[in-house]
Amino acid sequence: MQKNALYILLADDDEDDRLFFKDAFEEIKIQTKVDFVHDGMQLMEHLMDPNAKLPDILFLDLNMPKKTGKECLIEIKKTEHLKNIIIAIYSTSSSEEDIEDTFIQGANIYIKKPSDFNTLKKIINEVVTVNWHYHTSGLNRDNFLLRLK
Amino acid sequence: MKWIPNFNSSNSLRVIFVIAVFILLFLSSIAYKHNKDLDESSKVVMHTYEINIQLERLMSAIKDAETGQRGYIITRNARFLTPYIYSRDKVNTSFITLKKLTTDNPKQQKNLEKLFKLIIQRFVSFENCLKYSDPKTYDKRKLDNHMFGGRILMENIRFQVDEMNDIEKNYLAKRLKIYAAEISLSPLFSISLFLVALLFILLAYRQISRDFERLKIYNKKLLISSGLMAESESIGKFSTWQWDLDSDKIDYSDNQYRLLGYEPNAFVPVKETFLEFVHPDDKEKVAKSMENIVEKKQLPFVYYKITRPDYEIRYFKSTGKLLTDQQGSKILLGINFDITDEHLLNIELQERNRELEKSNKELASFNHVASHDLQEPLRKIQTFVSRISEADKAVLSESAKAYISKIEVSAKRMRVLIDDLLLFSRTNTTKKEFIKLSLNELLENAESELAEIIEEKKAVITVSKLPKLAVIPYQIEQLFINLIGNSLKYSQPDTVPEIKIESEKVNSADYPDLLEPNVKKFHKITFTDNGMGFDPQFKETIFVLFQRLHSKTDYPGTGIGLAICKKIVDNHKGHIIADSTPNKGSVFTVFLPE
Numbered sequence: 232m233q234k235n236a237l238y239i240l241l242a243d244d245d246e247d248d249r250l251f252f253k254d255a256f257e258e259i260k261i262q263t264k265v266d267f268v269h270d271g272m273q274l275m276e277h278l279m280d281p282n283a284k285l286p287d288i289l290f291l292d293l294n295m296p297k298k299t300g301k302e303c304l305i306e307i308k309k310t311e312h313l314k315n316i317i318i319a320i321y322s323t324s325s326s327e328e329d330i331e332d333t334f335i336q337g338a339n340i341y342i343k344k345p346s347d348f349n350t351l352k353k354i355i356n357e358v359v360t361v362n363w364h365y366h367t368s369g370l371n372r373d374n375f376l377l378r379l380k
Numbered sequence: 381m382k383w384i385p386n387f388n389s390s391n392s393l394r395v396i397f398v399i400a401v402f403i404l405l406f407l408s409s410i411a412y413k414h415n416k417d418l419d420e421s422s423k424v425v426m427h428t429y430e431i432n433i434q435l436e437r438l439m440s441a442i443k444d445a446e447t448g449q450r451g452y453i454i455t456r457n458a459r460f461l462t463p464y465i466y467s468r469d470k471v472n473t474s475f476i477t478l479k480k481l482t483t484d485n486p487k488q489q490k491n492l493e494k495l496f497k498l499i500i501q502r503f504v505s506f507e508n509c510l511k512y513s514d515p516k517t518y519d520k521r522k523l524d525n526h527m528f529g530g531r532i533l534m535e536n537i538r539f540q541v542d543e544m545n546d547i548e549k550n551y552l553a554k555r556l557k558i559y560a561a562e563i564s565l566s567p568l569f570s571i572s573l574f575l576v577a578l579l580f581i582l583l584a585y586r587q588i589s590r591d592f593e594r595l596k597i598y599n600k601k602l603l604i605s606s607g608l609m610a611e612s613e614s615i616g617k618f619s620t621w622q623w624d625l626d627s628d629k630i631d632y633s634d635n636q637y638r639l640l641g642y643e644p645n646a647f648v649p650v651k652e653t654f655l656e657f658v659h660p661d662d663k664e665k666v667a668k669s670m671e672n673i674v675e676k677k678q679l680p681f682v683y684y685k686i687t688r689p690d691y692e693i694r695y696f697k698s699t700g701k702l703l704t705d706q707q708g709s710k711i712l713l714g715i716n717f718d719i720t721d722e723h724l725l726n727i728e729l730q731e732r733n734r735e736l737e738k739s740n741k742e743l744a745s746f747n748h749v750a751s752h753d754l755q756e757p758l759r760k761i762q763t764f765v766s767r768i769s770e771a772d773k774a775v776l777s778e779s780a781k782a783y784i785s786k787i788e789v790s791a792k793r794m795r796v797l798i799d800d801l802l803l804f805s806r807t808n809t810t811k812k813e814f815i816k817l818s819l820n821e822l823l824e825n826a827e828s829e830l831a832e833i834i835e836e837k838k839a840v841i842t843v844s845k846l847p848k849l850a851v852i853p854y855q856i857e858q859l860f861i862n863l864i865g866n867s868l869k870y871s872q873p874d875t876v877p878e879i880k881i882e883s884e885k886v887n888s889a890d891y892p893d894l895l896e897p898n899v900k901k902f903h904k905i906t907f908t909d910n911g912m913g914f915d916p917q918f919k920e921t922i923f924v925l926f927q928r929l930h931s932k933t934d935y936p937g938t939g940i941g942l943a944i945c946k947k948i949v950d951n952h953k954g955h956i957i958a959d960s961t962p963n964k965g966s967v968f969t970v971f972l973p974e
Contacts, residue, residue, distance in 0.1 A: 247760055251767075294752060323759060324752050327806070346762035346795065 236262040237359060240286035242274040242303065243267070243321065244295045248344065252290070255352045261359055271298025275306060278313055285316060288358065291338070293322040293329060301332060308337045319358055334375050341376045393591075396584040403577040407570055421559045428552040431481050431488075434474045435541045438495075441470035442502060442537065446530070449506055453513045464506070471499060488547060495540045498533060505530040610634050617721075621649070623712040625674070639696075639718050641688030659685035659693065666698075673712060677702040683719075695723035747805050754798055762791045793936070800940040803858075804925065807947045812852050819846035819905070822853060823881065826860035833868050839877040846883045847903045849972055855948045862941045863968050867909035869935060872963070880908040885974070894955055894971070901974040902954070908967045913960035922958060 241252050249267050256265050266286070268274045274291075275298065277283055289307075293300035300320065307313045320333045320341045330341050340358065345351045354377060445467035451460030475496060482488035505526050512523035610633065613619050619636035623629075630651065634644035640657050647653070658666045662684035673679040679700040685693050700714035765788055773781055823843055827834065834841065841864065864879060871877035883905045888895035895902055914922065914929050921927050923946040928939040942958075945968075949956040953973050960966035 245756070247763075251763060254767075323756050326802075344759060346759040346791075347766040348763050349766060351763070 236264050237288070238284060238286045239263050239265045239288050239290065239359070240274075240277075241265065241267050241290040241292075241321070242269075242271065242295065242300070243290070243292040244270050245292070248292070251348065251351060252355075255348070255355050259352055259356050259359075261356070263359065271295045271300065271303045274298070274303055278307065278310075278316075285313070288317045288319060290319050290321040290342075293320060293324060293333070301329075301336065304333060304336045304338055330376055338375075343376070393584055393587050396580045396587070400577045400580040400584070403573050403580070407573055407577070410570055417559050421556060424552055424555045427481065428548040431478065431548050432545055434478045434481065435544055438471055438474045438478070438499070439538065439541055441467040441474065442499065442534070444470075445503075445506060446534065449509060453509070456515075468503065475499075485551075488544060491540065491544050491547070495537065495544070498537045498540055502530060502533045502537060505533055614638065617718040619716050619718075621654075621714045621716070623651075623714070625710040625712060627709075636716065639694070639716060640686065641690060641692065657686040657688075659687050661685065669698075673700045673702060673714075679714075694718055695720045743805075747802065750798060750802060750805075755795075758791060758794055758798070761787070762795070765791070796936075797938050800938040800944075804940050804944050804947065807855060807858070807944055807951065812855075812951060814850040815853055816848060816850045817853055817856075818848045819851070819856065819883075822851070822857045823860050825857050826864060829857075829861050830864055830868070833865070837868055837871060837877050839868055839871070839879060841879045841881070843881045844883060846881070846905065847885075847972075847974075849903065849974075851952060851972075852948075855951060859945050859948045859970070862945050863907045863970075866941060866968075867907065867911055867966070869937070870914075870930075870966075871909070871911045875910060878910045880906075882906050882908070886971075891971070894957070899953075899973045902971045903974060905970045905972065906967055907970075908965065910965040913962045913964055913966045915962060916960055919958045919960065923956065 239256070241249060243249055243252070253265060253267075256263055268277055278285065291300045291303060295303075300322070304318060304320075307316060307318065314337075318338045318340075320329075320338045321344060322329065322342070323344050325343045333341060342354055342358070345354060357377065444463040448460050448462065448464035448467070452458070452464070475492075478492055479489075482492055508526040509523060509530060511517055512519045512526060609620075613633055613635035617639070619639050620633045621636055622631045624631075628651070630649045630653070632649050637644045637646055655663060655667055655670075666682060666684050669679055669682045679698070681697055681699050683695070683697050686696055687693055695718070697717040697719045698714060700712060703711045703713055705711060765784060768784060773784070776784070820843065823846065827841065833839075867879050868877055883903055886902050886904045888897055888899055888902055891902075918927075918929055922929065923942050925943040926939040927943075928937060930937075946956055949970055949972070955971040956968065957971075958966060958968050
């Protein structure tokens with residue numbers, strides 16, 4: 232494992248989705264380390280562990296057992312040492328309500344899970360390579376939902 | 381608030397009566413004085429006549445003495461001397477009486493003294509006459525002298541008596557004159573005063589009878605209005621009660637008794653009576669509000685139950701107000717409404733509301749299932765299919781390749797169906813914020829959304845000036861997208877699609893079958909195209925969900941687009957209609973209220 236590899240964490244209860252995600256990262260050939268947690272509870276335990284390394288980008292599914300993505304988001308943003316983690320919502324839902332809520336709660340980007348593997352690769356590439364400091368400073372409602380051209 | 385009609389005349393009546401009473405008092409005091417004066421004058425007359433009589437008696441006594449003496453002298457018979465002897469006593473008696481009568485008059489007293497002296501002299505002369513006529517001491521000359529002197533003395537006495545009588549008569553005349561003067565002034569005066577008093581009393585009588593008439597009219601009116609009040613109370617299922625705080629007297633209206641399950645006036649209400657009817661659950665609340673009303677002078681509506689004597693429970697709504705009438709006494713006015721029917725209806729409505737809420741919740745969870753749970757396996761099917769690489773496909777048989785592509789097409793169609801269905805349900809469930817916007821602006825957004833297909837079909841869209849309206853922006857934008865998209869989709873293959881969008885203001889009265897008359901003006905926006913059109917017999921069914929006029933192989937679609945249009949227009953309390961001539965074009969008309 233390289234020292235400057237990006238550390239990516241995906242919280243998703245769906246085994247297939249974790250598989251797609253892992254394969255996509257393997258194919259885009261960017262130095263990354265990808266870890267998985269299976270539900271919201273596990274995610275929070277992982278993040279609160281003082282020995283754990285904090286992820287550079289957290290991909291967060293909304294519909295998870297035990298603790299939903301939205302609950303995790305609120306908790307993370309309330310916790311001092313976690314609130315600067317870049318959070319990408321990664322959900323099947325594209326309802327206005329979910330997008331609005333997570334935007335208000337301080338998520339950085341909203342990704343609707345694509346139904347095409349190549350699109351998934353493109354999205355991951357986009358998210359990983361974007362200059363987050365730049366992106367966050369100009370954060371607004373219009374570019375919150377990731378749309379690929 | 382006007383409680384009692386104002387009778388201003390009561391004050392003037394009082395003044396009239398006071399004046400009349402004073403006049404009558406004055407008149408009676410005058411009459412009393414007259415009586416007194418008359419009494420006085422008659423006393424004076426009596427006094428004068430008494431003096432006169434006594435003087436005459438005195439005179440006659442002396443004359444009797446004289447006559448007796450004469451008879452004696454002539455006959456020398458002692459019997460003639462009897463009146464002479466008695467006359468002295470008579471004279472003395474009269475004298476004493478006269479002295480008493482004239483005590484208040486010094487002049488008459490003097491005269492009386494003079495008279496007394498003369499009478500004594502006369503009696504001395506009598507003695508002398510008797511002495512000189514006696515044959516023993518007879519002296520003719522001396523007798524003559526004394527007889528003559530007696531004659532003169534007698535005249536003097538007569539003169540003196542006459543003078544005294546004259547003085548009394550003058551005095552009487554003077555007094556009578558004074559009284560006559562006093563009385564002569566009064567009859568006219570007292571008659572006029574009497575007439576004035578009479579006039580006042582008549583005036584008062586007229587005023588009283590007039591007030592009486594007015595009272596009668598007011599009374600009649602009051603009777604009518606209280607009758608109407610009682611009637612409206614029983615029709616409107618409400619009742620009133622009054623509580624006079626000063627006298628602590630409580631009055632229930634007839635309907636109050638009926639609402640409590642009794643005949644009118646079946647009992648005499650006191651302060652605690654009403655609370656006895658209130659259901660135990662609400663007793664405390666009602667008692668508290670009754671106390672509050674005295675402090676706050678007004679009572680907000682209080683809702684509670686009462687129990688009738690037959691144990692029937694009725695629902696009441698009450699209010700009240702503290703009133704102060706013209707006399708300054710405080711009256712608490714209360715109104716009770718029997719709202720049992722409304723209450724039961726309300727409960728039924730609440731029940732229905734709960735059911736609606738429940739089914740709405742179910743609908744929402746269905747939405748969630750559709751948006752999330754149904755999409756998930758579909759997305760995975762699509763993703764897995766997309767993961768079959770070209771290298772994998774190369775080793776597959778032709779038919780297997782064809783199946784895979786069929787799976788792709790079916791999955792895609794299912795995705796469109798789910799997305800459109802969600803869009804349709806969201807037009808109803810998402811929040812509806814109305815913002816005043818120019819429709820031209822929204823139309824431009826719709827055009828830029830459709831830019832690709834417009835470009836592709838080289839369509840010509842002409843837009844006239846559209847109104848500025850309070851709308852839900854994204855929905856109207858969706859409406860425009862769907863209508864223009866529809867025209868572009870069903871354009872004629874060999875002609876350049878032309879879409880004309882126009883707007884005008886119309887009166888709802890001109891479209892009585894379509895528009896509600898309570899909104900006077902509508903904006904009529906028409907979308908006219910030169911597309912392939914449709915059979916006008918379907919002009920209503922095309923707005924129904926999943927209704928399609930073409931096979932999905934010729935024109936892919938879900939049959940939701942126009943249903944969404946209808947829903948959006950409904951959300952804006954408007955109407956949408958369609959008409960068409962096949963192969964010539966269609967017209968979609970949207971009516972939006974001003």
